[in-house]
Amino acid sequence: DVKVTQSSRYLVKRTGEKVFLECVQDMDHENMFWYRQDPGLGLRLIYFSYDVKMKEKGDIPEGYSVSREKKERFSLILESASTNQTSMYLCASSFYSGASYEQYFGPGTRLTVT
Amino acid sequence: AQSVTQPDIHITVSEGASLELRCNYSYGATPYLFWYVQSPGQGLQLLLKYFSGDTLVQGIKGFEAEFKRSQSSFNLRKPSVHWSDAAEYFCATSGTYKYIFGTGTRLKVLA
Numbered sequence: 001d002v003k004v005t006q007s008s009r010y011l012v013k014r015t016g017e018k019v020f021l022e023c024v025q026d027m028d029h030e031n032m033f034w035y036r037q038d039p040g041l042g043l044r045l046i047y048f049s050y051d052v053k054m055k056e057k058g059d060i061p062e063g064y065s066v067s068r069e070k071k072e073r074f075s076l077i078l079e080s081a082s083t084n085q086t087s088m089y090l091c092a093s094s095f096y097s098g099a100s101y102e103q104y105f106g107p108g109t110r111l112t113v114t
Numbered sequence: 115a116q117s118v119t120q121p122d123i124h125i126t127v128s129e130g131a132s133l134e135l136r137c138n139y140s141y142g143a144t145p146y147l148f149w150y151v152q153s154p155g156q157g158l159q160l161l162l163k164y165f166s167g168d169t170l171v172q173g174i175k176g177f178e179a180e181f182k183r184s185q186s187s188f189n190l191r192k193p194s195v196h197w198s199d200a201a202e203y204f205c206a207t208s209g210t211y212k213y214i215f216g217t218g219t220r221l222k223v224l225a
Contacts, residue, residue, distance in 0.1 A: 004157070058212075100163075101210075107156055
């Protein structure tokens with residue numbers, strides 16, 4: 001079974017703090033993703049990575065950066081956390097099944113910025 | 115551009131009743147379509163997927179979905195809902211690397 005793990009389930013940080021969210025997958029998937037999920041807005045893509053050290057902006061990259069130094073690990077960084085970044089953050093990894101890419105998700109990190 | 119629409123934000127059904135959740139897509143070619151379920155406080159779990167071939171696809175937990183090109187739809191169905199099916203359901207389509215998700219339908223199940 002594919003396993004995607006996220007370092008924290010719940011996190012509380014103060015405004016202005018630097019925040020690291022870690023994601024690890026154990027299936028040697030090429031692609032990894034960070035989404036944020038807010039009520040009524042569904043899942044919005046922040047950043048994704050299709051290879052080690054490669055990254056591309058998603059739909060809402062402002063205020064975030066990412067790092068992928070190893071294939072299995074993809075980190076989301078909030079350089080200076082703000083209250084509007086309070087959200088559920090979901091990590092995913094994907095592989096090409098021969099027909100399409102299939103994504104698998106971690107359990108999510110609920111971040112509260114006060 | 116590809117898009118996915120879930121017209122129902124909330125749906126309430128009684129336990130044992132049948133269920134249909136709607137999903138409409140916008141794409142010129144044959145899309146790759148997925149349904150995910152998210153239980154409270156959890157990540158998303160893949161229920162089923164459609165790539166090509168048989169338009170009725172079976173998934174886990176007793177769910178099925180039917181691809182109808184003429185209606186640009188990929189509706190999720192279950193003949194008899196269980197209380198544990200209460201969750202949020204997302205329809206998605208995929209392009210190169212990226213997925214496009216609908217805004218979700220929250221299912222409430224009445225005892």
